Amino acid sequence: MMTSKQLQTLHSVDTGQTADCVEWCHAESYSHMFVCATYQLQQETSAETRKRIGKITLYHIDSACGKSLEAQHVLACSGVLDSKWSPAPLDGSPALACALSSAEVMLASVRDGRLVETQRFPIGDDVIALSLDWAPDTPSR
Numbered sequence: 001m002m003t004s005k006q007l008q009t010l011h012s013v014d015t016g017q018t019a020d021c022v023e024w025c026h027a028e029s030y031s032h033m034f035v036c037a038t039y040q041l042q043q044e045t046s047a048e049t050r051k052r053i054g055k056i057t058l059y060h061i062d063s064a065c066g067k068s069l070e071a072q073h074v075l076a077c078s079g080v081l082d083s084k085w086s087p088a089p090l091d092g093s094p095a096l097a098c099a100l101s102s103a104e105v106m107l108a109s110v111r112d113g114r115l116v117e118t119q120r121f122p123i124g125d126d127v128i129a130l131s132l133d134w135a136p137d138t139p140s141r
Contacts, residue, residue: 011069017054023083027094030110032061033072035096037080052079052101056108058115073114078102082131090118099129 017038024034037056058072079101086095093109095118100106103126107119123129 010067013069013071015057020054020080021083023085023096025085025094025096025110026087027085027089030094032063033094033110034059034061035083035115037083037098039079039081039101041079054079054101056080056083056096056098056115058110058113060113075108075115075117077106077117078104081129084133086134087136097132097134099132101128103128105129105132 013036015036015038017040019036020039021037022034023037025031035056035058038054040053042051042053054077056075056077058075060070060072062068062070077098077100080098081101082099084097086097089095090107090109093111096108096110096115098106098108100120103123105121105123106117107121108115108117110116
């Protein structure tokens with residue numbers, strides 16, 4: 001059994017919105033980066049016009065400097081319900097897929113320390129994806 005004396009908080013960050021998912025990049029030369037995605041239902045508007053807002057923050061951990069945490073880039077979007085890094089690079093860069101509350105899947109890639117949106121795919125009318133994953137890179141049977 002783990003006690004509170006065995007746990008130590010290294011960093012605490014106020015995301016400004018509800019943090020929905022955290023995904024570490026597993027690409028070899030990018031394993032020091034992760035994203036934290038958020039989802040927030042705006043309360044200031046009427047029930048019929050409430051917007052689902054979100055953002056994806058790309059973080060960098062520098063273990064050489066005492067494990068310092070730094071936000072590299074913030075990409076604003078509609079609410080993020082799930083995100084997953086691609087198991088293989090796309091066009092030479094790590095690629096992130098995000099299921100958005102706007103009934104879309106967004107692809108983004110890391111370029112020069114920034115998260116850059118590359119494509120969006122609509123998934124249907126009045127439908128949202130709550131989660132997503134990448135298909136394994138295997139030959140079809």
